[in-house]
Amino acid sequence: MRSTTEARAQASPPVRRRAARLPAFASRKSTIALGMTLPLILIIGVLVLYPAGYAFYLALLSKSMDRFVGLANFDFLFRRETFWMVVKQSVIFAVSAVLFKALIGFLVAHCVHNVPARGQRKWRGMLLVPWVIPPAMSTLAWLWLFDPSYSAFNWLIQHAGGEGVPWLGDPYWARFAVILVNVWVGAPFFMIMYLAALKSVPEQLYEAAAIDGANWWQKLWYVTLPMMRNIIAITALFSLIVTFANFDIVRVLTNGGPVDQTHVFATWAFKLGIEGNDIPLGACVSLFMVPILAIAAIFILRDINRRGTEA
Amino acid sequence: MVTGTRAAVGIASRGSIGRDRRRALFWSYFFLAVFVIFFLTPPVYMLITSLKTSAEISAATSPWWVFSPTLANYVELLTSSTYLTFFRNSALVALLVVAITMLISIPAAFALSRMRFWGSATLATGVFLTYLIPDTLLFIPLFKIFAFVREATGIELLDRWWLLVIVYPTLTIPFCTWIMIGYFSSIPKELDEAALIDGAGYFQLLTRIFLPVALPGVIAATIFAFTVSWAQFLYPMAFTTSADQLVLPVGIVTTLIKGDVFNWGQIMTGALLGALPPLVIYAFLMDYYIAGLTAGATKG
Numbered sequence: 001m002r003s004t005t006e007a008r009a010q011a012s013p014p015v016r017r018r019a020a021r022l023p024a025f026a027s028r029k030s031t032i033a034l035g036m037t038l039p040l041i042l043i044i045g046v047l048v049l050y051p052a053g054y055a056f057y058l059a060l061l062s063k064s065m066d067r068f069v070g071l072a073n074f075d076f077l078f079r080r081e082t083f084w085m086v087v088k089q090s091v092i093f094a095v096s097a098v099l100f101k102a103l104i105g106f107l108v109a110h111c112v113h114n115v116p117a118r119g120q121r122k123w124r125g126m127l128l129v130p131w132v133i134p135p136a137m138s139t140l141a142w143l144w145l146f147d148p149s150y151s152a153f154n155w156l157i158q159h160a161g162g163e164g165v166p167w168l169g170d171p172y173w174a175r176f177a178v179i180l181v182n183v184w185v186g187a188p189f190f191m192i193m194y195l196a197a198l199k200s201v202p203e204q205l206y207e208a209a210a211i212d213g214a215n216w217w218q219k220l221w222y223v224t225l226p227m228m229r230n231i232i233a234i235t236a237l238f239s240l241i242v243t244f245a246n247f248d249i250v251r252v253l254t255n256g257g258p259v260d261q262t263h264v265f266a267t268w269a270f271k272l273g274i275e276g277n278d279i280p281l282g283a284c285v286s287l288f289m290v291p292i293l294a295i296a297a298i299f300i301l302r303d304i305n306r307r308g309t310e311a
Numbered sequence: 312m313v314t315g316t317r318a319a320v321g322i323a324s325r326g327s328i329g330r331d332r333r334r335a336l337f338w339s340y341f342f343l344a345v346f347v348i349f350f351l352t353p354p355v356y357m358l359i360t361s362l363k364t365s366a367e368i369s370a371a372t373s374p375w376w377v378f379s380p381t382l383a384n385y386v387e388l389l390t391s392s393t394y395l396t397f398f399r400n401s402a403l404v405a406l407l408v409v410a411i412t413m414l415i416s417i418p419a420a421f422a423l424s425r426m427r428f429w430g431s432a433t434l435a436t437g438v439f440l441t442y443l444i445p446d447t448l449l450f451i452p453l454f455k456i457f458a459f460v461r462e463a464t465g466i467e468l469l470d471r472w473w474l475l476v477i478v479y480p481t482l483t484i485p486f487c488t489w490i491m492i493g494y495f496s497s498i499p500k501e502l503d504e505a506a507l508i509d510g511a512g513y514f515q516l517l518t519r520i521f522l523p524v525a526l527p528g529v530i531a532a533t534i535f536a537f538t539v540s541w542a543q544f545l546y547p548m549a550f551t552t553s554a555d556q557l558v559l560p561v562g563i564v565t566t567l568i569k570g571d572v573f574n575w576g577q578i579m580t581g582a583l584l585g586a587l588p589p590l591v592i593y594a595f596l597m598d599y600y601i602a603g604l605t606a607g608a609t610k611g
Contacts (some may be wrong), residue, residue: 029330033426036418038435040484043415046439049480051383051452058452065455108346114339123343125597130350132600134542134591137582144360144575152356152374179393188350189604196605208598216335245445252564266447266545273451274549283451290448297443301436 058283065280073241073284082260082268087288089175090264094244094292097182102236103245104183112191113198124195131188139252142181143168146253171261174254178262181249186242190235197231198224234303237296244292265289332544354586361385367574380568384580394581396555397562400472401541401585404558408479408540409533415530416484420491421517426505435492442485450549453478457550478546483536490535490606494528495521531603534596538589559585 062069077083112123130138145152146167154164168174205223214222225232247266250256256263256271263271265288273282360368362380372378388394422428423435457468468474498521506516522529547561554566563581567574593600 003452030428033422033428036422039415040419054452111339133586140582143359245447
C-alpha cells in the first residue's frame with residue numbers, strides 16, 4: 001500500500017502542473033472523489049436513511065398524524081391477536097422457507113457439480129429459471145395452479161385416486177403454499193451460490209481424503225462443509241432478510257387470507273398503512289422487521305471486516 | 312512420486328470407485344430431473360394456459376395439455392392499449408433506472424476503490440449495509456413524504472410512473488456500487504500508475520482504462536439493475552393507481568383480475584410476456600447474470 005502511494009506521489013507532478021490553473025480546491029484528489037460519490041450519498045441519504053428514520057417518528061403519531069401519542073400504537077398492536085399471529089407466521093414463514101431453500105440448493109448444487117462438466121451448463125441454465133422470472137408474475141402461475149375449481153394439481157391428485165386439496169382455502173394449506181412458492185423462487189439462488197462455492201474447493205483436498213479412506217459422507221462433513229461454511233452462512237443471512245421482508249408472493253397468492261392467517265409483516269403493514277389509511281400503525285408494523293435486520297447486518301458486517309483484513 | 316502413488320491407488324481400487332461413481336451419477340441425474348420438473352412446472356403451465364381459449368380452460372379436459380392451440384390471447388393483449396401502456400411504462404422505467412444507476416454507481420465505485428479519502432472505507436461498507444434495508448420498511452414513510460411534497464409544493468408525485476424512476480435507484484445503486492468496487496479493486500494498481508505517469512486525469516483513467524477492463528462487471532451490474540427494476544412490485548403497488556401509470560407486474564395483477572372474473576388465459580399470457588425480457592437477457596447473457604448474482608458474496 002505504502003509503495004503505491006509513493007509511486008503515485010512521484011507520478012503526480014505532470015498532472016499537478018496542468019491542473020495548477022484551476023483553483024487548488026477543485027483539483028484536490030479528495031474534492032474530486034467527493035464529487036464522484038456525492039450523488040450516491042445524496043440519494044441514499046434522502047431516499048433510504050431519511051425515510052428509515054422517519055418511519056420511527058411516524059410510528060409515534062396518531063392515526064390522523066396531527067398528534068404525538070408516544071408508544072400508544074405499539075400498545076394497541078400488542079393487544080391485538082392478529083399482530084401476534086402475524087409475528088408467528090412471519091417467523092415460521094422465514095425460517096422454514098430459508099431452511100428448505102438452503103437444503104434444496106445444497107442438494108441440487110451437489111448434483112450439478114457431480115454430472116460431467118459439459119452437461120452442467122444446461123442443467124444450471126434450466127434450474128435458475130424460477131429466480132429469473134419476476135416473482136409477481138410467477139406467483140400468478142402458482143395462483144392458477146392452486147385455483148379452487150380448476151387446480152391442475154388437484155386434477156392430477158384426483159386422477160391418481162386422491163382427494164383435491166383446498167390449497168389456498170385452508171389456513172394450514174395456505175401457509176404451506178406461500179412457503180412452497182417462496183422456496184421455489186429462492187432455492188435456485190442458493191443453488192448458484194453453493195455451486196460457485198463447490199467449484200472453489202481444491203480438488204487435492206478430496207484426493208487426500210480419498211487416500212485416507214474417507215467415504216462420501218466424511219468428505220462432505222470434513223472437507224466440503226468447512227470449506228463452504230462462509231458462503232452458506234452469508235447466503236442464508238441474505239435470504240433470511242429478503243424472506244422476512246417478503247411482500248409480492250404473499251400479496252399475490254393469498255393477500256393475507258384466509259382471515260389474515262398468512263399475513264407477514266410487509267403485507268399486513270401494507271394493508272393497514274396504505275389500504276387502511278393508518279400510516280402510523282403501518283409504520284409501526286413494518287418496524288418489527290428491524291431487529292432481525294440489525295442482527296443479520298451485524299453478522300454480515302463482521303464477515304466483511306474479516307475479509308477486509310485478510311485481503 | 313506423488314502422481315505415481317496416486318495412479319497406483321487409482322488402479323488398485325478402480326472397480327469400487329467406478330461402481331460408486333455410477334451410483335452417484337444415477338442419483339444426481341435423478342434429483343436433477345425431479346427438481347427441473349418442480350422448477351419448470353409453473354412457467355410451462357403458464358405457456359400451456361396461454362395457448363388455450365376460455366372455453367377450453369373451463370372444460371373438463373386435462374389442464375396439462377392444449378387440444379386446440381390458439382394465439383388469440385397473445386393477439387388480444389398485444390393490440391390492447393392498456394397492456395401496451397404497462398409494457399411501455401415498465402420499459403421506460405427500467406431503462407432510465409439502469410442509466411441513472413450506472414451514472415451514479417460507477418464514478419462512486421471508482422472513487423471508493425481507488426481514491427482513498429477520509430471515510431471512504433466506512434462509506435463503502437455503509438453503502439453495502441443500505442442494500443440490506445428492504446423496500447418493505449421504506450414504502451410507508453416514502454408514501455407519506457411524497458404526500459407531504461404535494462401539500463408543500465403542489466408537485467404531484469404519487470400516481471406518476473416517473474416517480475418510480477426516482478425511487479428504484481435506491482434499490483439498485485447500493486448493490487451495483489458494491490459489485491463495481493469489487494471489480495475495480497481487482498484491476499492491478501500498475502495500470503493506473505502507468506496512466507497517471509502518462510498524464511491522464513482521473514476521468515480519463517476511469518473511461519479509458521477502468522471501464523474497458525471492468526466491462527464484464529459493468530454488464531453484470533446493468534443486468535442486475537434492469538431485472539430489479541423490471542420485477543419490483545411493492546413500490547408501484549403503493550405509489551401508483553391509475554391504469555395509465557401502472558407498470559407490468561402491478562398492471563397484470565390489478566387490471567386483468569376484474570372482481571371475481573379471472574380470465575386465466577389472458578393473465579397467463581400477460582405474465583409470460585412480462586417475464587420475457589428478463590428471460591431473454593438471461594438466455595443470452597447467462598454468465599454475466601450469474602456473475603452479478605454471485606459477486607455480492609464472493610467479491611469485495
